Amino acid sequence: MNVGTLLSEINDVIPFDKVESWDNVGLLIGDIQEEVNGIITTLDCTLEVVNEAVEKDCNVIIAHHPLIFKGLKSINEEGYNKIIRLLIKHNINLIAMHTNLDHYEKGVSYYISEKIGLKNPRILLPLKEKYCYLQTYVPKDNAIHLKDALAAAGVGEIGNYKHCFYTTEGTGEFEAQNNANPYVGNIGEVHYEDEMKIEGVLKESLSRIVIKTLIDNHPYETPAYQIMPFEVESNFGTGIFAELEVPLTLYEFAQLVKERLQLDVVKLIGDSKSLVQNVGIIGGSGFDFYQSVKGTNVDVFLTGDIKYHEAHDLLMHQLNTLDISHYSEYVMKDGLKSILELMDLECRVIASEINTDPFQVI
Ligand SMILES: [Zn+2]
Structure with a gap:
């Protein structure tokens, strides 16, 4: 390889x-x-x-x-x-x-949750993917050609499938005006045409090229279509939401985290006597996400690199937080090794034994 x-x-x-x-x-x-x-x-x-x-x-x-x-x-x-x-x-x-x-759903924050021994891990803040819904109408005989062209431009890709469309039969009607050059029908007469309604989805980033493809491959002078944006939650996102088997006080949980992640220091921000069960984790520097994290149902937030005034912000917003240091991400060495091994790459994968934490706790 x-x-x-x-x-x-x-x-x-x-x-x-x-x-x-x-x-x-x-x-x-x-x-x-x-x-x-x-x-x-x-x-x-x-x-x-x-x-x-x-x-x-x-x-x-x-x-x-x-x-x-x-x-x-x-x-x-x-x-x-x-x-x-x-x-x-x-x-x-x-x-x-x-x-x-x-x-990635089994990325750095996932490995941290695993190492602590939390259950039911899932993405804390899922990324939103932008899509568009397209519908258009085409004479029956042109439907296959148009769908092929739209599929080639990226319409109808869902998961592991391509060329996903929904097609229904119907009757289109229109009256061409003086300056028109109609594909079917006559100027000044209402024309009824057997048509197919084609529906499909596409990534928003493809919308310009898809509209051009539709116009280029549709027989009508003025094709009718609607394109509507929408968002879906993806399987990717920031952080992990996971749970403790039984609630612990924040202080007890901090001790557990320190022991399981083998950390020299854990900094606790919040009410050490409060009970915690739902845990939000963003490995590395996750402070910038704290307002979004506050909007989830977490009892405690784990991240690193929290500065003095940021800790005050967290206190004021009553978001119990443990600063587990940026280096807690070291768990990715073994986590990524396991993922690569599952890929059957037929080569050795080793987790580095070097401690790259720039800090020493005295
Ligand atoms: Zn990092």
């Missing part, structure tokens, strides 16, 4: 386009033609992790945090550039799986 095949296998399960607009995922350094001899999963791609990959003879590193975010101006021995040079020297391919892994 080469790197290109690996990327496409991953993409089938955890698509690289399910990302935040600012993110940078996929193959950041390497060559899609290279044969994969081993994969190492890590939270951060540090110098130590690259050396570990060399020692363990793995020429692919999959990191959660992208090493390259912005445009590079030079690749020298300064700062992060050292890591890039070391990767290239050793011919190691670097893949980033960042917010696409966060948005």
Whole structure:
């Protein structure tokens, strides 16, 4: 298997386009033609992790945090550039799986919920996907041609199916006016035509090309159609909602989280005596989502990187929160390893043993 095949296998399960607009995922350094001899999963791609990959003879590193975010101006021995040079020297391919892994239903927050031992995990804040509903009317004999053209433009794709339409028979009627050039019927006379009504759905992003396709492939001078936007919740989204088997006080739960995630510190914000059972988790830095999280039915919110004034905001909004540090995302190393193993990639997958937490608790 080469790197290109690996990327496409991953993409089938955890698509690289399910990302935040600012993110940078996929193959950041390497060559899609290279044969994969081993994969190492890590939270951060540090110098130590690259050396570990060399020692363990793995020429692919999959990191959660992208090493390259912005445009590079030079690749020298300064700062992060050292890591890039070391990767290239050793011919190691670097893949980033960042917010696409966060948005996956069995992604980073899921692994955190699993490690804590919570039950019934599901997406906390599902992403909304934008679709349009299309209906149009066409003479009976032209219906198949028009549906084929619309399907080729992306109408009627639902789950693992293509060419999904609903068609009903009916009668269209119209009266062509003086400047018209009617396909059927005469100027100034009401014409009745056996027609088919065609209904289908499409991604909103395709709507312009679909309307053009409809007009180009419809026999009428002025085809009638309606296109209406709607949203559906996707299987992807931010964070995980999960439950404790029995309620605990916030203090007891904080102790459980600290022990199960093997953390040096857990910071508690809220009423330590309150009972909690429904848990919202956003691995990494989830503070920006707190108002949406507050709108769910969670008793406690777990995330990292909470600043002093943000903690006051959470107190004022009475959202019990545990700061489990950004590094709690380290659980993705084993989580991603299990997912890759389920893909039957026929190559070794190793979870990095390097602790990449930049903090030491004294
Ligand atoms: Zn992170």
